[in-house]
Amino acid sequence: MNALVLKLLVQRIALGLLLIFLVSIMIFLGTQILPGDVAQSILGQTATPESLANLREELGLNVPPLERYLNWLGGVVRGDLGTSLTNGRDIGASIADRLGNTLFLAMWAAIISVPLAITLGLVSVLYRGRWPDKLISAVTLSAISVPEFMMSYILMYYVAVQLGWAPSVAMLNDRMSLLDKLHAISLPVAVLVMVVLAHMMRMTRAALLNVMQSAYIETAELKGLRRASVIWRHAFPNSIAPIVNVVMLNMAYLVVGVVVVEVVFVYPGMGQYLVDHVAKRDVPVVQACGLIFAAVYIFLNMFADIVSILANPRLRHPK
Amino acid sequence: MxxxxxxxxxxxxxxxxxxxxxxxxxxxxxxxxxxxxxxxxxxxxxxxxxxxxxxxxxxxxxxxxxxxxxxxxxxxxxxxxxxxxxxxxxxxxxxxxxxxxxxxxxxxxxxxxxxxxxxxxxxxxxxxxxxxxxxxxxxxxxxxxxxxxxxxxxxxxxxxxxxxxxxxxxxxxxxxxxxxxxxxxxxxxxxxxxxxxxxxxxxxxxxxxxxxxxxxxxxxxxxxxxxxxxxxxxxxxxxxxxxxxxxxxxxxxxxxxxxxxSVTAKEHAEKTSDQPPVLQVTGLSAEYRGMGRDVLSDINIAIQPGTTLAVVGESGSGKSTLARVITGLLPQKAGQVLFDGRALSRDLKGRSREDLQELQMIYQMADTAMNPRQTVGTIIGRPLQFYFGMKGAALRDRIVQLLDEIELGAGFMDRYPAELSGGQKQRVCIARALAAKPKLIICDEVTSALDPLVAEGILQLLYDLQQREQVSYMFITHDIATVKAIADSIAVMHLGKVVRYGQKSKVLSPPFDDYTEMLLRSVPEMRLGWMEEVAQV
Incomplete structure (x- = not known):
């Protein structure tokens, strides 16, 4: 590791932290500028002057916004996400379980979709313009074109109800073995894979085709190498940066964008939790979820940047 | 077998x-x-x-x-x-x-x-x-x-x-x-x-x-x-x-x-002029940000009106950087650029419209120096509109006149760059520079990407235009044959310094410094056994 790479990496990480900080301000402001008084909007028609005053006190609404923000931020930094308004439980503890479940779902979707997408991308470049390429494009594009909830219900109807191969509701508990858990989440994982596959596959294909125009690809072809090894050994190492970027974007989507799928399959993840508490106007929970989702996005993109830096031979091995 | x-x-x-x-x-x-x-x-x-x-x-x-x-x-x-x-x-x-x-x-x-x-x-x-x-x-x-x-x-x-x-x-x-x-x-x-x-x-x-x-x-x-x-x-x-x-x-x-x-281009007689120089560079040095060393140091050159200074050297010797400093794209670290008697601002932003008009540039890659979506007429007409506010029939007449000067003719007015050959593209770039009625044109390797016979034609055109318009050239090149053909004075650059400078006849005759000698000796000659003589294979 040389000084230049180290400097770039430190810069990226510092930028990531700065972004999270800015996002925290935006999330806080966003929940503050909701029309009307937060306590009023939470209590709605049941509000009495006493209950309003109590709730304001409880929420700390009597303290100036800046101080409130700093209190909240201070709590977040110490790992204290506050307490839920609706059930009075510690948000951190509730989220820990949920986040674990969401990450479990996202991880399995990623483990299947990333290698599959990259392999399909490589194959479609190998057979560019011939039927395997067209077939891959058509299938992945159709998969992404169907809305997630629709795809979920279609799978639920055929695979769970008609064939009975998988449960239609993805419930998890601690007593289940890994295999049982995988069986339970098979349908949501399938839907997520289909949603993210096309984007990653097409980006892999485009990045590879872009590199295939290079003079060094002609050199490799004129060495009499097979097309597959030209693509794998010469084109792929030079397309890692754009591929990693789009993979990370989709990973972030898997964590953040699973709301619909989690709700449809009644999966006890972050999405369910967020939707429940948005309906109940539980502001601290919404803030905490927003911050965690933002952090996931920023972290994964930062990771993509770091991989791009490390994959660049000019940076790794300076003159 | x-x-x-x-x-x-x-x-x-x-x-x-x-x-x-x-x-x-x-x-x-x-x-x-x-x-x-x-x-x-x-x-x-x-x-x-x-x-x-x-x-x-x-x-x-x-x-x-x-x-x-x-x-x-x-x-x-x-x-x-x-x-x-x-x-x-x-x-x-x-x-x-x-x-x-x-x-x-x-x-x-x-x-x-x-x-x-x-x-x-x-x-x-x-x-x-x-x-x-x-x-x-x-x-x-x-x-x-x-x-x-x-x-x-x-x-x-x-x-x-x-x-x-x-x-x-x-x-x-x-x-x-x-x-x-x-x-x-x-x-x-x-x-x-x-x-x-x-x-x-x-x-x-x-x-x-x-x-x-x-x-x-x-x-x-x-x-x-x-x-x-x-x-x-x-x-x-x-x-x-x-x-x-x-x-x-x-x-x-x-x-x-x-x-x-016999493509070795014609050698034109060396011109001299006792008029005050159109461009005078004194004690110039420059660096790129973050490089920590000078890419140009203590450059002193001058160009007389109606003459050509050839700046010759290998890639990395600082030739193009010198052009960037003179045009204001790269502000100098020290030294002065006098143009037509007045000191030019270090920075492009500080230059008057007159400065910009009188100092034009032609690039090596004519392809990338033109907007592929504009016709030849639009490309040449732009400086006429910008500097002289021409429009309508006057604009059109002047464009036709310029097209005639570069030996293409009015028929080329509505063509797009993609429809031109390499030599024709470079001619359009010359016309565009000429349209501004400049006192000095900086030509950066303008013939390097062209075939020898086409390059010869471009050099001849530039020479004829100089005779007619009395424009001065700063001709950046790595090709000694081009230098011999077109230069009146020569500056040999090596590692950011001018190692030899003067009238062509003086620079190209012995005694040489080591670098100039090596440069001259390396130019392939059209005869058998040349390489064996110089390289001892």
């Missing part, structure tokens, strides 16, 4: 062209070319760009770039017909029996892989040697080709070595599988003259020692004369003349060949 390595009979190569706004049509790129190459011999293919040289070279590997198809004739490699051969057969030949050295080694090496990995790849994948053997061979070749630290050279990545070294490494890559035929496609064209000499000598030595046959493709007859046994002159995809190197150089039979042989 037959004694000829490569035998091409009546080769025909076609492609489908897609002209803008017209239906696609078939074009013939190479027509009726036949040649024979014996073991251990070198055949030079020479001609201007578009003559089909590279296409013929690649046909020896049965390879066509883009939509190019080998549609007729026979290609025998080691006695086997390969034009109609398919995938697996072709793969077994490419990189084994026949290998390729590309013009730009910098682009032809994979930036993500170490040099050794790439040099031995074909040898190992075709099973022509074990990994260990191939590595030993590569190190031997690195040594033979004069690369530094041959034992560890292969551990580097392409961006860690210089252009000349990459070109040698590419030659090593081509020779490593011990092929019967190597195709050299303009291997020294992108290099500086001093580097070119070394690479050329290394290639010649390696070919001779290993006894391989070679097709050597170039547009520079003086270069091919040093290395080839036979020469084929090509034009528009047809053979113009085919004979021994001695015959082509000393007794060319065809007019076109004669023109190529």
């Amino acid at each position: 037959p004694d000829h390595v490569l035998k091409i009979d009546n080769l025909k190569i076609e492609a489908t062209a897609y002209p803008p706004g017209e239906a696609p049509r078939r074009v013939t790129i190479v027509d009726g070319v036949s040649l024979t190459l014996e073991k251990g011999k070198v055949l030079g293919l020479i001609g201007e760009s578009g003559a089909g040289k590279s296409t013929i070279g690649l046909s020896a590997m049965a390879y066509g770039r883009g939509g190019i198809e080998l549609t007729g004739g026979e290609i025998h490699l080691n006695g086997r017909e390969i034009r109609k051969a398919k995938g697996a057969v072709l793969r077994s030949l490419r990189g084994a029996e026949v290998t390729y050295v590309a013009q730009s080694a910098a682009a032809a090496f994979n930036p993500a892989k170490k040099l050794m990995e790439q040099v031995i790849e074909a040898t190992v994948s075709h099973g022509r040697a074990s990994r260990q053997e191939a590595k030993e061979r590569a190190v031997d070749l690195f040594r033979k080709l004069g690369l530094p630290e041959p034992e560890t050279f292969g551990d580097r990545y392409p961006h860690q070595v210089s252009g000349g070294q990459l070109q040698r490494a590419m030659t090593a890559m081509a020779l490593c599988p011990q092929p019967d035929l190597v195709i050299f496609d303009e291997p020294t064209t992108a290099l500086d003259v001093t580097t070119q000499l070394g690479v050329l000598a290394a290639i010649k030595g390696a070919i001779r020692d290993l006894g391989v046959a070679a097709l050597y493709i170039t547009h520079d007859l003086a270069v091919v004369a040093q290395i080839a046994d036979d020469i084929m002159v090509l034009r528009h995809g047809k053979t113009v003349e085919y004979g021994s190197t001695r015959q082509i150089i000393t007794e060319p039979q065809q007019d076109y060949t004669r023109a190529l042989v």
Whole structure:
């Protein structure tokens, strides 16, 4: 590791932290500028002057916004996400379980979709313009074109109800073995894979085709190498940066964008939790979820940047 | 095995062209070319760009770039017909029996892989040697080709070595599988003259020692004369003349060949002027941000009205940086630029419209210097509108007048850059510079990307325009022949300094400093045995 790479990496990480900080301000402001008084909007028609005053006190609404923000931020930094308004439980503890479940779902979707997408991308470049390429494009594009909830219900109807191969509701508990858990989440994982596959596959294909125009690809072809090894050994190492970027974007989507799928399959993840508490106007929970989702996005993109830096031979091995 | 390595009979190569706004049509790129190459011999293919040289070279590997198809004739490699051969057969030949050295080694090496990995790849994948053997061979070749630290050279990545070294490494890559035929496609064209000499000598030595046959493709007859046994002159995809190197150089039979042989541009008489200089640069130094050292130091030059100063040197010597400082694109660190008696602002933003108008620039790549979506008329008309507020009929008349001056004519007004040849594009760029009625035009390698005969025409045009308009040129080039043709005074640059400066007659006559002598000695001369004299191969 040389000084230049180290400097770039430190810069990226510092930028990531700065972004999270800015996002925290935006999330806080966003929940503050909701029309009307937060306590009023939470209590709605049941509000009495006493209950309003109590709730304001409880929420700390009597303290100036800046101080409130700093209190909240201070709590977040110490790992204290506050307490839920609706059930009075510690948000951190509730989220820990949920986040674990969401990450479990996202991880399995990623483990299947990333290698599959990259392999399909490589194959479609190998057979560019011939039927395997067209077939891959058509299938992945159709998969992404169907809305997630629709795809979920279609799978639920055929695979769970008609064939009975998988449960239609993805419930998890601690007593289940890994295999049982995988069986339970098979349908949501399938839907997520289909949603993210096309984007990653097409980006892999485009990045590879872009590199295939290079003079060094002609050199490799004129060495009499097979097309597959030209693509794998010469084109792929030079397309890692754009591929990693789009993979990370989709990973972030898997964590953040699973709301619909989690709700449809009644999966006890972050999405369910967020939707429940948005309906109940539980502001601290919404803030905490927003911050965690933002952090996931920023972290994964930062990771993509770091991989791009490390994959660049000019940076790794300076003159 | 037959004694000829490569035998091409009546080769025909076609492609489908897609002209803008017209239906696609078939074009013939190479027509009726036949040649024979014996073991251990070198055949030079020479001609201007578009003559089909590279296409013929690649046909020896049965390879066509883009939509190019080998549609007729026979290609025998080691006695086997390969034009109609398919995938697996072709793969077994490419990189084994026949290998390729590309013009730009910098682009032809994979930036993500170490040099050794790439040099031995074909040898190992075709099973022509074990990994260990191939590595030993590569190190031997690195040594033979004069690369530094041959034992560890292969551990580097392409961006860690210089252009000349990459070109040698590419030659090593081509020779490593011990092929019967190597195709050299303009291997020294992108290099500086001093580097070119070394690479050329290394290639010649390696070919001779290993006894391989070679097709050597170039547009520079003086270069091919040093290395080839036979020469084929090509034009528009047809053979113009085919004979021994001695015959082509000393007794060319065809007019076109004669023109190529005597292309050394006319030398114009040196002009002097006692008027105050239009440009005077004193004590100039400059650096790029973060580099921490001067790329230009203590530059002192002057250009008289109506004369040409040639700035000559290798790439990296600071020639183009000097142009960037004078035009204000790179603010200088110290020193002064006096233009027509007034001091120019360091920064482009601080320059008046008059400064901008009177100092124009023409670039090496006419292609990228023009907006492909604008017509020639719009491109030339822009400075007329911007500086002089011309419009309507007056604008049109002036554009036509300028088009006449660059010998294209009013018919070109509505054409797009893509419809012009390389030389015509450069002429449009000249007209655009001229439209501003400048006092000084900075010409940055304006003929380097052009074929010799076309370049000669451009130089003549620039000279005629100077006679008529009394404009001064600062002519940046690495080509001594161009300097001799057009310069009145010369500044030789090396490592950011002017090492020799003065009137042409003085700069080009002895006694020389070491660098200028090496530069002059490295320019290929159109005669047999020149390289042996200067390089002691």
